[in-house]
Amino acid sequence: xxxxxxxxxxxxxxxxxxxxxxxxxxxxxxxxxxxxxxxxxxxxxxxxxxxxxxxxxxxxxxxxxxxxxxxxxxxxxxxxxxxxxxxxxxxxxxxxxxxxxxxxxxxxxxxxxxxxxxxxxxxxxxxxxxxxxxxxxxxxxxxxxxxxxxxxxxxxxxxxxxxxxxxxxxxxxxxxxxxxxxxxxxxxxxxxxxxxxxxxxxxxxxxxxxxxxxxxxxxxxxxxxxxxxxxxxxxxxxxxxxxxxxxxxxxxxxxxxxxxxxxxxxxxxxxxxxxxxxxxxxxxxxxxxxxxxxxxxxxxxxxxxxxxxxxxxxxxxxxxxxxxxxxxxxxxxxxxxxxxxxxxxxxxxxxxxxxxxxxxxxxxxxxxxxxxxxxxxxxxxxxxxxxxxxxxxxxxxxxxxxxxxxxxxxxxxxxxxxxxxxxxxxx
Ligand code: SF4
Numbered sequence: 360x361x362x363x364x365x366x367x368x369x370x371x372x373x374x375x376x377x378x379x380x381x382x383x384x385x386x387x388x389x390x391x392x393x394x395x396x397x398x399x400x401x402x403x404x405x406x407x408x409x410x411x412x413x414x415x416x417x418x419x420x421x422x423x424x425x426x427x428x429x430x431x432x433x434x435x436x437x438x439x440x441x442x443x444x445x446x447x448x449x450x451x452x453x454x455x456x457x458x459x460x461x462x463x464x465x466x467x468x469x470x471x472x473x474x475x476x477x478x479x480x481x482x483x484x485x486x487x488x489x490x491x492x493x494x495x496x497x498x499x500x501x502x503x504x505x506x507x508x509x510x511x512x513x514x515x516x517x518x519x520x521x522x523x524x525x526x527x528x529x530x531x532x533x534x535x536x537x538x539x540x541x542x543x544x545x546x547x548x549x550x551x552x553x554x555x556x557x558x559x560x561x562x563x564x565x566x567x568x569x570x571x572x573x574x575x576x577x578x579x580x581x582x583x584x585x586x587x588x589x590x591x592x593x594x595x596x597x598x599x600x601x602x603x604x605x606x607x608x609x610x611x612x613x614x615x616x617x618x619x620x621x622x623x624x625x626x627x628x629x630x631x632x633x634x635x636x637x638x639x640x641x642x643x644x645x646x647x648x649x650x651x652x653x654x655x656x657x658x659x660x661x662x663x664x665x666x667x668x669x670x671x672x673x674x675x676x677x678x679x680x681x682x683x684x685x686x687x688x689x690x691x692x693x694x695x696x697x698x699x700x701x702x703x704x705x706x707x708x709x710x711x712x713x714x715x716x717x718x719x720x721x722x723x724x725x726x727x728x729x730x731x732x733x734x735x736x737x738x739x740x741x742x743x744x745x746x747x748x749x750x751x752x753x754x755x756x757x758x759x760x761x762x763x764x765x766x767x768x769x770x771x772x773x774x775x776x777x778x779x780x781x782x783x784x785x786x
Contacts, residue, residue, distance in 0.1 A: 371544050384501050384750045390512040393473040399518050401584045402477050405484045406521065409582075412442070415485050419580070421588025423600040429572030429648065429677040431666035436569065441486045441560045444568030450488035450522070451545060451564055452479055454495040454502075454574045455529050455536035458649035459700065460680030463575035463604040468502040468614040470619065471578075473508055478577030480513075482508070483522040486570045490523045492545050497529040533704035537746050539569050540706065548550040551708045552746035573678075575604055597622040597663040605664070607633055609683035610640040622663035629660075640685035645764065648677025650697040651747065653754030654690055656762040671749025673758055675751075690763035692756040695723050695785075714741040723756060727768050730760055 393399070404410040416736055417572055419435030425430045441448060456464045467475060483491045495503055506526055513519055527545055529535055535544045539553035542564050563569025579602070583591045592600040599622025607615045612634035625645055629635060636642055642652065642657040647664055652674045654660075662668055669675050702716040722733055737753035744750045759767065 360603045361564060364677045366502045367582060378493055380579040384504055386473050387469055387505055388473065390509055390516075392475060393471070397585075399474050399477055399513075399516070401581050402518055404482050405481055406518070406577070412485055415584065417479065417743075418584050420589045422579075422580055422583045422591035423588070423593070424576065424583065425593060425601075425666055426573060427575040427579075427678070428538075428605065429458065429651075429675075434572070435578055437560065437572075438482065438485050439469075441568050441570040444561060447489045447567055448486050448565040449567045449569040450483045450491040450697055451538075451542065451569055452491065452493040452560075452577065453536065453538060453541055453571055454493055454499075455538040455541060456496050456499075456574070456678075457533040458651070458678045458680050460608050460646065460649045460682045461678045462606045462678070463498055463616055464605075465496075465502060466501070466604065467575060467578050468505060472502075472505050473513070475574055475578045476506075476509065476513055479572070480519060480522065481578055481580050482570060482572060482763065484523055484551075488522050488570060490525060490564075492525045492527055492531055492564065494535075494541050494679070495528050495544055497531050503528070505539075514751070517712075533700075533708070534706040534746075534748060537748065540746070549706075551706050553747075554745060594620045595622050595665075596620045596627070597624065599665040599668070603665075603679050605632075605679045605681050607683065609645070609681075610637045610642075610685040610687070611635070611683050612637055615767055616780075621666070622665045624663060624685075625681065628664070628681065633683075636683070636685065640687060642683065643686050644684045644686060644690060646680065646682035646684070647703075648675050649680035649682070650755060651675070651751040652677050652680075653758040654684070654693060654763070655758065658762075659699050673754060674762070682761030690759045690766040691723065693735060694759045695720065697755045698723060699754065701748060705748060709743070709745045710750065710751065711740045711743040712745070715749065717755060719753065719767075730759070733760065746772075 379499040416435050418441055424434045426434060454464055479491060483771060510524055530544050530550055532550050534540045535550040537552045540550040544550040545564060559569045559571050561568055594602045601621040603619060603621045605617045605628060607617055608779055611629055617632040619628060620723060623714060644654050644656050646652055646654055647669055655674055664676055664677055698716060698720045702720050705712045707717050715760050719736060734755055737757050742752050
């Protein structure tokens with residue numbers, strides 16, 4: 360499924376001339392078909408009083424669903440917190456999807472956009488948000504086109520009568536996926552992360568209490584309410600609960616979006632969902648959660664991939680962007696690639712991150728790594744950076760120093776060539 364494949368300059372210009380933003384729109388489930396399949400029934404029940412707020416909140420809490428953008432905050436609790444704040448309240452959807460290796464939100468939007476919109480509108484109803492802002496990655500013009508076509512249909516049918524929907528284009532910066540920087544960007548300012556507290560649930564968009572959810576999180580709401588929270592929680596492996604959409608890339612036979620139980624291990628994911636390792640490649644390590652989650656070794660391929668299981672190893676699942684690396688990849692090169700990304704994307708607001716990422720790139724580019732200095736730098740950046748970018752930027756280096764010493768201590772016998780595709784940003 361490659362919606363860009365047939366796009367030419369002429370077709371793009373033609374589409375724009377006819378009021379569209381992209382000429383090559385994937386085949387998705389439209390409004391009428393979604394309704395025929397029982398869509399917007401849950402929302403209608405909320406709007407006409409057949410379902411109350413407590414039932415919605417209980418359903419979410421029973422499901423154990425947590426924020427799937429990366430932070431993993433319990434969704435039901437977040438909705439409850441925001442609802443308890445004084446009005447007027449707002450809602451913002453984080454569709455920036457900038458974490459390299461993550462493409463799950465796009466996958467869902469390109470196939471079943473109304474399932475996302477219904478979950479979003481149930482959220483807005485629950486917290487009584489006067490306005491909902493969808494912050495959509497600007498490199499997803501097909502998704503924007505789909506939403507531009509479909510939102511008016513939802514509004515015309517009266518399903519958005521309790522709120523106003525605003526579709527905003529992302530600003531093309533990784534940092535604007537950080538929730539408070541996203542709020543700044545929506546407000547028309549430069550995307551600089553805010554100090555927390557106060558948290559957005561208390562002081563968010565335009566100073567109002569704001570519910571912020573990732574696209575995938577609200578995507579699950581309809582099904583959770585239809586089938587019950589226990590249904591969602593009944594999935595899960597290795598003691599974990601729920602379903603997750605993994606974006607898998609790298610050295611596997613069949614990379615792509617994989618819908619799998621939370622808590623699945625990397626080995627299970629590779630064997631059961633990805634057709635095994637790519638021919639000629641042996642598993643050496645993996646990024647469990649994009650660049651920020653660092654790099655874990657093959658010996659940790661049997662840890663449950665979920666919130667709360669990877670932290671003890673200096674990593675985290677984040678947005679479940681799993682990048683599989685093999686014996687053909689040198690982890691020093693991978694770490695350098697990741698740090699260059701952070702250096703480029705640092706917003707520059709605070710010194711530990713702005714200067715630290717630049718210094719880290721220089722240090723790990725040296726033939727010999729000064730491990731003491733790198734460790735001290737990692738501590739300063741982790742302790743003193745304002746936001747998650749600077750706090751997590753050194754995770755790859757810390758984990759390479761811990762698990763892949765052969766890749767940087769001795770340069771002899773090193774496999775040449777960068778880890779292609781290992782850290783490729785989506786745009
Ligand atoms: Fe900006 Fe980095 Fe500081 Fe975050 S940690 S506010 S990205 S300079």
